[in-house]
Ligand SMILES: O=P(O)(O)OC[C@H]1O[C@H](OP(=O)(O)OP(=O)(O)O)[C@H](O)[C@@H]1O
């Protein structure tokens with residue numbers, strides 16, 4: 001009779017396995033090519049004063065949705081394009097008020113980084129997933145300030161020959177405009193205040209506020 005040798009499996013604790021796998025990297029120190037700076041510059045102290053309540057936003061979105069529905073009543077599909085990241089709350093509420101066949105897509109454009117000043121150079125960080133040639137398209141923006149972002153995005157999307165291209169912005173700060181740009185529909189015209197909330201950030205914070213507030217330094 002052949003006797004098979006029994007294999008015995010030794011289970012090492014997880015931290016020992018991790019240490020064994022990473023010992024080479026630990027000895028070498030961090031790889032300079034993949035090092036990420038996690039330090040953020042200190043933010044001055046500020047408070048947020050409510051400017052537009054969640055209730056007012058919801059009521060205005062209901063009105064805007066009716067206007068959009070009329071404009072696109074004959075569409076076989078409306079491609080609703082949200083400009084990330086600021087429009088993610090607005091687009092979520094807006095599309096749920098639209099009684100139309102819709103497809104949702106996103107484009108990530110950035111020009112402010114973590115500051116309060118536009119770089120005036122709009123970088124496309126993520127393009128649309130779908131094609132828009134010959135389609136009905138609605139671009140959804142959270143705020144039009146200098147106008148550079150919406151202006152450059154609309155120019156770029158027009159080169160793709162949509163059948164109809166319209167834009168909507170929740171907020172508009174016309175006194176700050178640097179280029180001739182206006183969304184086809186606007187939720188609220190606001191004064192020259194740096195605002196946050198309802199998707200809009202200051203240094204990536206406050207996007208989760210349910211209302212629009214203005215930043216006041218203390
Ligand atoms: O009219 P403008 O002066 O161009 O400013 C408007 C843009 O600025 C903000 O985007 P940001 O670059 O901060 O990126 P975010 O959406 O990821 O916050 C905002 O969300 C608008 O897209």
Ligand code: HPA
Nearest residue numbers: 145193194195196200201
């Ligand atoms: O008022 C603002 N707040 C946040 N981000 C912005 N980007 C343009 N204007 C603003």
